[in-house]
Amino acid sequence: MKFRSILFLLISFVILSCDGQAAKNIKTIEAKDFAETMNTTQNPQILDVRTPEEFTEGHIKNAENVNWLGDRFIADAEKFDKTKPVFVYCKSGGRSKKASQKLQELGFTNIYELEGGFMKWSAEGLNMSTD
Template sequence: MKKSFYLFLLSSILFLSCQKQYSQNTNTVSPDVFASKIEKTAKPQILDVRTAEEFNAEHLANAKNIDWLGTEFDTKSATLDKNKDVYVYCRSGARSKKACARLKELGFTSIYELDGGFVKWSTEGHASTKE
């Protein structure tokens, strides 16, 4: 009985520590905070993980498009500086969550995810670039 309890306790600690580590590297922030952080960062690494079609229609200024659904996400992400903040967004937040988790696995140390994605960004009146 004691052995089962200790095994459960150890498993729980390991699980919770992994969850905490994710939250330390990835910060989901509102469009206002996202915009403020980008403005205060010299040469910010802004990553749009939508498709090329979505990106070409409209995107954040100075964003780099690396399609999460494409086949070259890891390769193209390797061109970014892992030790600098990276700002990630998609349309509504589903793809950016997955992309942030992958960036963490690839060794990125500080990741900011736009809560609500580009939809919320636009709804709240923040600027974007139309091509």
């Protein structure tokens, strides 16, 4: 009985420790804070993880399309500097959350994820581009 209790506590500790590590490198922030942090970062790395079709309809200025659903996501992501901040967004937040976790696994150390995605960005009336 005592062994089971200790084992349970040990497993719980390991699980909670891993969860805290993920939150340390990935910061999910609201649209206005995302824009402000991006604008105060020298040469920000902005990754739009939507499809190329979604990207051409409108995106954040200077964003690069790195399609989460594409076959080249990892290869394309590896081209960015892992030691510099990276800003990640998708349409509503689902793909960017998965992409941010993958970027962390790849060794990126400072990841900002746009809460609510491009839909929230647009709703806030923030700058967009179609270039």
